[in-house]
Amino acid sequence: MAVMCLTWTAALRDVLLLRDALCLLWVGGWPYGHAAEVGAPLTTDRGTVLSDQTYDVVERVEYTENGDSVVQWLRWAILIVVISIIALAAFAAISGVFTPAAPRTQAESVLLRAKAAVKVSPGSGQAWAQLARAQYLTGDKGRAYDSIAQARKRVKDETILWVNNQEVDMLIRDGKNAEALKKTDTYIQKDVDLRIVADAANKAKGISPPLETQDQRNQTTIQLFLMRATAEMNLKKYKDAVVSYTNALKMTPNAADVLTYRGLAQLKAGDKKGAKADFEQALTYMPDYTPAQAGLKAAGGK
Amino acid sequence: MTDEISNTSELEGESGDRYYTETVVEVVDNRRQRVVLIIILVIALLALLALAFMVFRLNRGTNAPNKQSMPKGISWVRSIYGWSNSPADALSAPTDVAVGPSGTIWVVSGHDTIAGFNPDGTARQIIKPKGVASLEGIAVDEKGNLFVTDFGGQVFEYSPKGKQLDQWRVQLPNEIDVRDGKIAVAAANGVAVFTPDGKIIAKWGSRGTGNDQFDLPHGILLGDDGTIFVSDTQNRRVRAFTPQGRLMWSTGITPDRTKQGAGDFRNPKNMAGPFSLPAGMAFDGKGRIAVVDPFKFRIALLDPKSGKIAREPGKNGKQGRQAFYGDFGQTDGMFAYPTGVAYDKTRDWFVVADTANDRVQIIRLPYTGGSVTSKAIGAFSTPCCVFCAPLLLLLVLLVLAVLRRRAQREAEAQSGEETNA
Numbered sequence: 001m002a003v004m005c006l007t008w009t010a011a012l013r014d015v016l017l018l019r020d021a022l023c024l025l026w027v028g029g030w031p032y033g034h035a036a037e038v039g040a041p042l043t044t045d046r047g048t049v050l051s052d053q054t055y056d057v058v059e060r061v062e063y064t065e066n067g068d069s070v071v072q073w074l075r076w077a078i079l080i081v082v083i084s085i086i087a088l089a090a091f092a093a094i095s096g097v098f099t100p101a102a103p104r105t106q107a108e109s110v111l112l113r114a115k116a117a118v119k120v121s122p123g124s125g126q127a128w129a130q131l132a133r134a135q136y137l138t139g140d141k142g143r144a145y146d147s148i149a150q151a152r153k154r155v156k157d158e159t160i161l162w163v164n165n166q167e168v169d170m171l172i173r174d175g176k177n178a179e180a181l182k183k184t185d186t187y188i189q190k191d192v193d194l195r196i197v198a199d200a201a202n203k204a205k206g207i208s209p210p211l212e213t214q215d216q217r218n219q220t221t222i223q224l225f226l227m228r229a230t231a232e233m234n235l236k237k238y239k240d241a242v243v244s245y246t247n248a249l250k251m252t253p254n255a256a257d258v259l260t261y262r263g264l265a266q267l268k269a270g271d272k273k274g275a276k277a278d279f280e281q282a283l284t285y286m287p288d289y290t291p292a293q294a295g296l297k298a299a300g301g302k
Numbered sequence: 303m304t305d306e307i308s309n310t311s312e313l314e315g316e317s318g319d320r321y322y323t324e325t326v327v328e329v330v331d332n333r334r335q336r337v338v339l340i341i342i343l344v345i346a347l348l349a350l351l352a353l354a355f356m357v358f359r360l361n362r363g364t365n366a367p368n369k370q371s372m373p374k375g376i377s378w379v380r381s382i383y384g385w386s387n388s389p390a391d392a393l394s395a396p397t398d399v400a401v402g403p404s405g406t407i408w409v410v411s412g413h414d415t416i417a418g419f420n421p422d423g424t425a426r427q428i429i430k431p432k433g434v435a436s437l438e439g440i441a442v443d444e445k446g447n448l449f450v451t452d453f454g455g456q457v458f459e460y461s462p463k464g465k466q467l468d469q470w471r472v473q474l475p476n477e478i479d480v481r482d483g484k485i486a487v488a489a490a491n492g493v494a495v496f497t498p499d500g501k502i503i504a505k506w507g508s509r510g511t512g513n514d515q516f517d518l519p520h521g522i523l524l525g526d527d528g529t530i531f532v533s534d535t536q537n538r539r540v541r542a543f544t545p546q547g548r549l550m551w552s553t554g555i556t557p558d559r560t561k562q563g564a565g566d567f568r569n570p571k572n573m574a575g576p577f578s579l580p581a582g583m584a585f586d587g588k589g590r591i592a593v594v595d596p597f598k599f600r601i602a603l604l605d606p607k608s609g610k611i612a613r614e615p616g617k618n619g620k621q622g623r624q625a626f627y628g629d630f631g632q633t634d635g636m637f638a639y640p641t642g643v644a645y646d647k648t649r650d651w652f653v654v655a656d657t658a659n660d661r662v663q664i665i666r667l668p669y670t671g672g673s674v675t676s677k678a679i680g681a682f683s684t685p686c687c688v689f690c691a692p693l694l695l696l697l698v699l700l701v702l703a704v705l706r707r708r709a710q711r712e713a714e715a716q717s718g719e720e721t722n723a
Contacts, residue, residue: 074339080700081346085353087696092357101424102384102391104363106634109383109392109661116389138364 110134125155129163136170144170158194161187161220168227177231184228191221218251222258229261238269256286263295275299365634372635373600375614375627379651379664379680381634382407385417385425393417396655396662398477398582398642402442402462405646407653409662410437416450418462419662421649429464439477439488439520439642443498449485451475457487457500470500477582481524488522488532491515493543495530506547511537511559513549520641521583523591525606533580533593540580540593542609551609554580567597576602576611582642587650587671590625594654596639600628601652601667614669627667632659645670649680 092098103109111134117127128151136144148170151163164187171180202208209217229244245262252258263278279296282289359366367378384392394412401407405421413436418427431437435454442448447467448460457475459468474490484503485496492507493516507516521533521540528545539554555575557564566572578597586592590612591604603612603625616622628637642655650672654663666672666680 071335071339074336074343076700076704078339078343078346080697081343081350083696083700085346085350088350088353088357092353092360096424097357097360100363100387102382102386104380104383104423105366106381106632106659106661107365108363109381112383112387112392113389 107134107138111138123154125151125153125163126159127151128154129159129166132170133166136173141170141174158198158217158220161191161194161224164190165220165223165227168224168231172227172231172234175234177234180231181228181235184224184231187224188228191224222248222251226258226261229265233265233268236268238265241265242269242271242274254285256282256289256292259285260289260292260295263292263299267295267299272299276301367633367635371633373627373629375625375668376635377666378635379666380423381656381664382409382419382423382662383660385419385428391428393660393662395657395660396642397437397657398439399644399653399655399662400440400442400448401644401646401653402446403444404446405648406442406446406462407644407646407662407664408440408442408448409655410440410450410642413437416440416448416460416464421646423664427462427464429460431458431460431464431466434458438475441478441480441485443480449478449480451478451487457485457496468500470496476518476520477522479522479524479583481526484524484528486522486524486530488516488519490518493519493522493530493532493547495545504545504547506543511556520581521593523583523585525585526589529606531583531591531606533577533583535579535581538575538577538579540577540583540591540604540609542606553577553604553609553611573597581640582644582655584643584645584652586645586652586667587647587673587676588669589671592643592645592652592667594640594643596637596641596657598626598628599630599637599640600626601640601643601654602626603667603670625667625669634663635665637663646680648676650676651680 114131114134132144132147225248229241232241242265259282263275266275276299282292396411407419409417416429434452439451446462450458477488491509494505495503517536520535523531530543537556541552542550554577582594612625614622638658641657644653
């Protein structure tokens with residue numbers, strides 16, 4: 001009972017405070033007036049008004065004659081804007097703008113599916129990594145890195161390489177090139193280690209994995225080298241980037257786009273001859289590949 | 303607030319048997335009061351603007367595409383991915399779309415569901431008919447009733463609430479259109495026209511590549527003069543027929559099936575014509591025919607009289623580029639094997655069944671005959687209008703209240719002066 005009384009008193013106080021605030025805004029004065037006590041004589045510099053007529057006078061002062069027209073208009077404008085803010089927020093909340101009933105863009109749809117996948121198989125690291133990607137693309141960067149950590153906890157096999165790639169990709173997109181570069185060092189080593197383990201296991205079993213699996217596996221490594229090269233390019237370490245591209249090309253020697261990237265890196269590093277060779281080679285695989293054509297022109301070729 | 307009372311004058315009068323004193327007090331406006339109020343107003347206005355911007359951004363959805371990221375001519379309005387936040391309620395390979403009289407967007411999804419959406423993208427009605435094999439095409443009549451083809455060999459009529467009204471048999475029907483009491487059905491090997499109660503008016507065609515033949519037509523359209531437009535999908539041509547079935551024009555290059563590899567889409571020579579696989583059709587605001595091509599990932603606009611590809615108005619009275627819009631991609635504003643299209647005349651937008659992306663996209667194209675009113679209505683067909691409209695109303699009411707109060711005060715002041723006089 002006592003608590004209830006206290007709550008009610010507090011609520012009443014809040015209401016009174018709100019009234020005071022509105023009064024201050026609306027009529028420009030405290031509701032208690034300039035002459036605080038009813039019945040007290042109003043003092044001015046022109047003498048004293050008779051005390052039994054003071055009450056009427058005070059009323060008139062406060063509520064009708066306070067402030068000039070500019071002030072009045074300002075108060076109206078503020079009130080309208082404040083009510084607009086409240087109405088806009090309320091109706092936006094009602095019409096589901098803050099919490100949409102269904103996805104409205106591709107990113108939201110991908111996020112929804114990724115969340116569902118994690119719900120179905122919470123133990124799958126790949127699902128978590130996919131969720132991280134979706135969260136990153138919808139602008140939820142903090143949670144994206146958390147999801148990567150979750151994925152890392154759950155992955156035990158070679159899928160970890162894919163998770164690593166997601167993380168490096170996010171870091172580069174965030175402009176954290178130095179950190180990305182540092183991480184790729186470890187991840188490339190991890191890749192090599194896992195390859196050795198897998199090869200040994202396959203040899204022991206006397207099998208060789210199907211070409212398709214090998215290709216998928218190589219793609220992950222190539223992607224890592226390419227991302228490393230991108231980070232190096234962003235940090236203007238062009239010579240290092242050339243090395244990274246060369247590493248990628250070891251696995252996919254005929255990739256016109258990678259050759260072109262290496263050509264561009266060599267061009268930046270000042271090796272026009274090497275660049276020209278790369279662009280020319282790229283054009284033998286894809287004769288109408290415009291970036292290679294433009295690169296060749298820049299390298300002084302035809 | 304530190305108002306200063308600078309001047310007091312007294313007036314004495316008699317009211318009944320009681321004396322009262324009216325004191326006119328002039329309050330010198332404190333400059334500080336104005337400054338404070340202006341600061342409050344500016345802060346409040348900034349807050350309102352920030353909120354409005356945030357609501358606008360949220361309303362479009364995260365990562366909504368900008369104009370630069372889209373193919374030339376296309377402006378994206380919104381995408382519809384499903385009718386709830388559950389993945390089970392997501393659209394799945396939508397095959398066809400139709401627009402109802404009040405702008406309702408009807409979608410055939412997953413070959414077994416008919417989903418109705420409001421123009422703002424929110425769900426309206428989900429129909430899951432029983433005993434259907436593979437739903438393909440959809441059309442809506444003037445009353446809002448739905449006509450749906452089931453490739454298993456049926457045509458169904460449903461009320462907007464999902465009640466089955468009628469049903470009749472047609473062999474392998476793909477696409478359907480309804481206009482002025484006529485129902486045209488494009489089936490795998492021909493075209494048939496029915497009355498609303500399913501009685502046949504005309505039918506023609508057989509399956510093949512010949513001049514009077516069809517090969518899996520996936521689009522049909524009834525013109526206002528009774529002309530029937532058919533996109534003869536596998537024959538890669540769009541054709542116009544008189545109501546009796548006489549060929550008027552034909553656009554597109556039909557592959558010679560007797561040659562080896564003529565149907566191979568990987569060969570660029572086979573993709574040379576204006577269409578690779580013309581599918582769904584719709585009339586735009588100017589009465590031109592929009593044909594969606596899933597293998598060219600684009601919408602083409604055709605002149606209904608000649609069948610030629612329409613052109614955009616160019617500079618200096620010359621003709622501009624051909625009216626092809628769209629490109630392949632997964633992001634919003636791009637297409638992946640789109641198969642159905644519909645046009646909303648009131649809102650001047652196209653609704654596209656973007657099949658492989660599992661979504662329906664609402665887009666606008668240039669020069670489609672939309673008026674300023676249609677653009678305004680279109681702009682307000684968003685969840686935005688739900689709060690913009692009351693907000694505007696509120697502002698109008700407030701302004702009216704202010705004006706009324708002022709008028710009242712003036713009247714009071716005048717009557718006061720008169721009394722004093």
